[in-house]
Amino acid sequence: MVTPIPQHRWVKSSYSNQDGGNCVEWSPASVATAGAVPVRDSKHPDGPALRFGPGVWAAFVSVVRRDGFAGV
Numbered sequence: 001m002v003t004p005i006p007q008h009r010w011v012k013s014s015y016s017n018q019d020g021g022n023c024v025e026w027s028p029a030s031v032a033t034a035g036a037v038p039v040r041d042s043k044h045p046d047g048p049a050l051r052f053g054p055g056v057w058a059a060f061v062s063v064v065r066r067d068g069f070a071g072v
Helices: 028-034 054-067
Strands: 024-026 037-041 049-052
Touching (some): 037 054, 049 054
Antiparallel strands (some): 024 037
16 A cells, blocks of 8 residues: 655655666655655656655664765
């Protein structure tokens, strides 16, 4: 089942570049309204979005900030 995500401002990853490479976006406002963090592919904004719990998202961001994407 696909649940629509409310229309909120999306924030592009700081790892994104101007060439439109492999980028993700997330919607911080959705955390307050839906209790989840939606994440989508910035190249396909009308496509599906994944939803993560705030704790899981915070852990992911922490690891990426600490270790980067070496070897990905």
